[in-house]
Amino acid sequence: MIELGILGLQVCALRDSEGSLMTDHSSDPKLSQDVHDLNQQGLSSWEAKATFWDELHGDEGNLFHQRLISPAVERLLDLQAGEHVLDIACGSGVMARRMAALGGLVTAVDFSAALIERALARQQPGMPPIQYDVVDATDTQGLIALGENAFDAITCTMAMMDMPTLSPMYRAVAQLLAPGGRFVFATMHPAFNSNNPVFMAEKADVGGELVDTLSLKITHYLDMPPVLGAGAPGEPNPHPYYHRSLQDLLSDAFDCGLVLDGLEEAAFPPEDHNDARLISWSNYHQIPPVMAGRLRLGPEQRGA
Ligand SMILES: C[S@@+](CC[C@H](N)C(=O)[O-])C[C@H]1O[C@@H](n2cnc3c(N)ncnc32)[C@H](O)[C@@H]1O
Numbered sequence: 256m257i258e259l260g261i262l263g264l265q266v267c268a269l270r271d272s273e274g275s276l277m278t279d280h281s282s283d284p285k286l287s288q289d290v291h292d293l294n295q296q297g298l299s300s301w302e303a304k305a306t307f308w309d310e311l312h313g314d315e316g317n318l319f320h321q322r323l324i325s326p327a328v329e330r331l332l333d334l335q336a337g338e339h340v341l342d343i344a345c346g347s348g349v350m351a352r353r354m355a356a357l358g359g360l361v362t363a364v365d366f367s368a369a370l371i372e373r374a375l376a377r378q379q380p381g382m383p384p385i386q387y388d389v390v391d392a393t394d395t396q397g398l399i400a401l402g403e404n405a406f407d408a409i410t411c412t413m414a415m416m417d418m419p420t421l422s423p424m425y426r427a428v429a430q431l432l433a434p435g436g437r438f439v440f441a442t443m444h445p446a447f448n449s450n451n452p453v454f455m456a457e458k459a460d461v462g463g464e465l466v467d468t469l470s471l472k473i474t475h476y477l478d479m480p481p482v483l484g485a486g487a488p489g490e491p492n493p494h495p496y497y498h499r500s501l502q503d504l505l506s507d508a509f510d511c512g513l514v515l516d517g518l519e520e521a522a523f524p525p526e527d528h529n530d531a532r533l534i535s536w537s538n539y540h541q542i543p544p545v546m547a548g549r550l551r552l553g554p555e556q557r558g559a
Pocket of ligand 1: 294348350365393413
């Protein structure tokens with residue numbers, strides 16, 4: 256049993272005997288009971304905060320989305336009008352709406368029926384239509400039912416750190432992508448922003464001028480148990496975060512024949528400096544809180 260900090264919530268067997276984050280490597284798409292239970296716990300949290308999340312992001316997303324996530328994802332995606340795109344774990348539909356506005360024919364899914372309801376409520380007459388559905392990203396067959404080889408592009412933004420296992424989704428992505436298709440994800444940067452960094456601020460007299468220096472103290476990277484995180488300021492309930500080092504984040508994708516061919520690390524530019532709140536990601540201009548990557552089918556999967 257591992258204790259998830261803050262609330263003392265207990266979860267079972269998240270780590271194997273060597274302490275690695277447990278993922279489902281088998282070809283059997285059935286989840287282990289422990290992973291299933293953790294996923295259900297995540298679902299309850301998201302159902303409970305659907306309204307808060309939707310109101311926080313509104314139609315266009317918060318500053319993180321507008322400045323960091325969406326621009327990086329859109330550059331890597333290079334979506335062309337008329338392309339079929341699937342957004343996995345779409346939440347209240349921020350990314351889905353952006354892609355529809357770019358001319359994509361968008362299908363968007365999430366395991367939270369409450370969030371899908373909120374996304375549907377934001378669909379206005381005159382806006383490009385989006386096909387929404389309730390689908391769990393840990394259910395390989397449920398995802399594949401959306402259409403084998405049917406998508407030119409697939410996205411998953413800021414949700415992989417909420418999932419207890421990624422291999423079911425990667426397996427499905429390899430089946431869902433059309434030849435030449437790409438999968439673009441954005442996540443909390445594994446090196447700086449998913450391992451409970453301690454935010455540090457120092458003030459020093461440098462030649463008669465008071466200078467603020469911000470830094471992060473990182474104590475864990477390779478091996479870190481899941482934690483209950485507070486999420487955005489004001490979130491009504493915490494939910495489990497699954498930190499993965501870069502090798503853990505990507506190895507399951509490589510096992511499914513996907514290869515990484517694009518990467519962006521996004522930090523707030525100096526124009527976004529927040530004078531009212533010194534310790535804020537907006538003031539860490541040299542440290543990226545978000546990482547986005549692009550995966551494609553490798554030569555074996557393409558039949559080359
Ligand atoms: C931080 S929100 C991000 C939402 C959206 N992608 C965005 O960028 O605004 C994480 C989302 O992941 C969804 N999620 C978490 N685990 C999931 C799973 N197993 N299957 C489908 N959705 C999941 C949650 O319901 C939530 O909507």
